[in-house]
Amino acid sequence: MEVTNKYIVIKHHIEDSPKESHFEVKTEAIGLSLKPGSDEVIIKNLYISIDPYLINRMKSYSASHNAISFATPLTPGQAIDALVIGRVVTSGNAKFEKDDLVMGVFTWAEYSVVKEQSIIKKLESFEFPLTYHLGILGFSGLSAYGGFFEICKPRKGETVFVSAASGSVGNIVGQYAKLLGCYVVGCAGSQKKVTLLKEELGFDDAFNYKEETDLNSTLKRYFPDGIDIYFDNVGGEMLEAAVANMKAFGRVSVCGVISEYTDIGKRASPNMMDVVYKRITIRGFLAADYMNVFGDFSAKTLDYLRNGQLRVIEDRSLGVESIPSAFVGLFNGDNVGKKVVVLADE
């Protein structure tokens, strides 16, 4: 049997803000049976994780390209690889059989034909939506967990500031910090998001950064005695203002710098005099470095979920054609929580 497979490509490298017109939906005919002897696995994709870092792979040059294997540049015209949950249609590999649910690095496509090494793990349907494996129980959760607990070594009562706080990683960081007993303030790009943070997610306070003219004074207002921990998702001026407002021995965990991804000339220049005199630590990390604590992370997070102590915020779009707008939307703040594109019924 043959099907038409729609997949998404970039038409050319993207050097600044992504637009839907930079993308193209392509189609190909693929057979759903494998040649004898093939060890491939054909997967029908169900849920696609939409992640900001891909913009860096879409550039012709980025400092990130040489840093780590999964940050290599994408080739215009070719299928884009991303984190996906799908169901096996046909398998030439003895470890997988038809109807298995799998998560792995597949493609922005309806179907992906992959080798074993692209499959991260088999999944089973469980008490929560499968998409949690892409967000709260997947890399967003692990980023929040590793970047907050392992990098920041937070203590009860400390003051915590989170940017992109209504986003997938940010909202989890804020909730973990509240569960630990920290004082938590988040910023986000709309009044609606601010309300969500304060009224649904338990943040002590929150503000819309787009309405502030002097972030330095804004942070002084929210943290009159200074910030112990800044969980940075955005970089740029927000990082500068946070460093200026850190307490002595403050820690900045740099998860991402989304405001710098789409503006190659934009660079944070935190005051290094603050860094020295206040003995601040600024540290970058990748979730992948924390696979060693995945067991702990996942056990604790599942417990919190079962006890109703963590709220899960997902933002879904439907159909392969919606991938470009879902992706572009990340850079406009359209999403609230984990952005996922749903391609088919389970």
Place this chain on the structure above:
Amino acid sequence: MEVTNKYIVIKHHIEDSPKESHFEVKTEAIGLSLKPGSDEVIIKNLYISIDPYLINRMKSYSASHNAISFATPLTPGQAIDALVIGRVVTSGNAKFEKDDLVMGVFTWAEYSVVKEQSIIKKLESFEFPLTYHLGILGFSGLSAYGGFFEICKPRKGETVFVSAASGSVGNIVGQYAKLLGCYVVGCAGSQKKVTLLKEELGFDDAFNYKEETDLNSTLKRYFPDGIDIYFDNVGGEMLEAAVANMKAFGRVSVCGVISEYTDIGKRASPNMMDVVYKRITIRGFLAADYMNVFGDFSAKTLDYLRNGQLRVIEDRSLGVESIPSAFVGLFNGDNVGKKVVVLADE
């Protein structure tokens, strides 16, 4: 008995590069005997430590002022406090007696009248020059030790880059790193200093940063496989270039940012994409935080000195009138190694 005491003041706050004309030699008559009941100690100053950070205290505003007690702003017209070694002339305090050698936070002056809390410790003449207590066995050494071993956690074989490498802290860091078995490159501001680093101090390589036009490529040339550890004394473009050339899991120990002290508009903007993707740690510190390892530091460093494994580089000027030029010279790279002003014979 009364003496004329010469002391140095700033005429006004200094907002950019210090010039000798910003300073003034003042004189006052002071009695060398104390009023009955006074608990003060009168000290004849012998050696004055000349330190870059004082420029930050001479500004009308600096991020450093509120960070820590010893960074408070200086008042024009008033005696400038600094690290000094002196000899007790008269003591109203039972813990000190005439002719004791003491180190403490005294003044840029021939004589200082102080209270007990300004005296850090009594010294004895020992096998090495007393001035070592201001440099290699004092805060320069402790900065090098704490900032290199405690912050960078270096391992044998790692690649280390040091800026202001012929300076007081820098030259010690480079020598410690060589003793550990690291590959060490330093930069400094003249050919003479470069020769010193390579031929006398055992650095693997060194360059004159003033002759380089593109620091990024310069560092790529010296570290084709990247930098594990950058010990930063200067900030600015050098910090940016170092971050761009760090290896994965690289560590930047920020000891000082002298190039930014005299130029309020100058800020390093290291690429945060490098910080995230290469999981770089940038961490500021103050030597004072490492008093807990002072014993280890001093035992090890004395051992190295006794075995002839550490070279000591000092740069002396004579007389209280030479303090302004000695200080100004730090910002022009006039000094080689620890800058000390000698005021009187022991």
